[in-house]
Amino acid sequence: MEEHINKREAYQRMNYLYQAAHCVLAQNPENVELARFYCLTQKTISRRLVIRQDPSVKRTICKRCSSLLIPGVTATTRQRKKNRRTRFTVQRCLSCGQSKSLLNNPDYTLWIDRPEAQLEMQPDQGCSGVKWQKKKKPQPAGSKKEKQKQKEQERQEEEQQKKLQEEKQELQRKTQQEEEEKKKQKQ
Numbered sequence: 679m680e681e682h683i684n685k686r687e688a689y690q691r692m693n694y695l696y697q698a699a700h701c702v703l704a705q706n707p708e709n710v711e712l713a714r715f716y717c718l719t720q721k722t723i724s725r726r727l728v729i730r731q732d733p734s735v736k737r738t739i740c741k742r743c744s745s746l747l748i749p750g751v752t753a754t755t756r757q758r759k760k761n762r763r764t765r766f767t768v769q770r771c772l773s774c775g776q777s778k779s780l781l782n783n784p785d786y787t788l789w790i791d792r793p794e795a796q797l798e799m800q801p802d803q804g805c806s807g808v809k810w811q812k813k814k815k816p817q818p819a820g821s822k823k824e825k826q827k828q829k830e831q832e833r834q835e836e837e838q839q840k841k842l843q844e845e846k847q848e849l850q851r852k853t854q855q856e857e858e859e860k861k862k863q864k865q
């Protein structure tokens with residue numbers, strides 16, 4: 679519970695710092711250092727408490743020197759072409775020269791927001807028929823039968839894999855023998 683409250687306060691503080699950085703830069707564009715200090719503090723909080731920052735926030739802070747990137751004030755933005763279809767927006771920090779390029783794609787979804795990312799977290803049990811809701815259900819604690827079944831399945835799978843490996847090894851041996859015989863015949 680305490681941690682929950684801590685995180686909420688941290689979010690509020692980070693929000694305040696981010697807004698303060700914007701405010702300070704808007705008042706005087708030469709306040710780069712102050713804005714950088716605010717953003718650095720914000721970044722430190724997020725790192726210490728392992729809080730994920732929203733991508734829209736993260737993209738406006740320089741990765742190297744933590745200064746707030748505002749196009750035309752502390753950063754330059756350019757459009758770069760990779761080929762016909764893919765274009766990037768390249769933001770370059772004016773204080774340290776670090777640049778970040780973002781793909782121009784309004785439909786782009788982050789990896790965490792994609793369904794595949796969720797699938798990967800699931801235990802390996804024939805994912806084809808499994809739906810998302812199944813993940814949330816806690817497994818009944820006293821179901822020994824199910825555990826036994828799982829163990830048996832695992833054992834069977836291991837045995838199958840062993841057999842496959844053995845077959846492969848035999849095949850390799852056979853092919854090696856054949857090759858050697860061919861060599862001998864040639865000699």
Ligand SMILES: [Zn+2]
Binds near residue numbers: 740
């Ligand atoms: Zn920078």
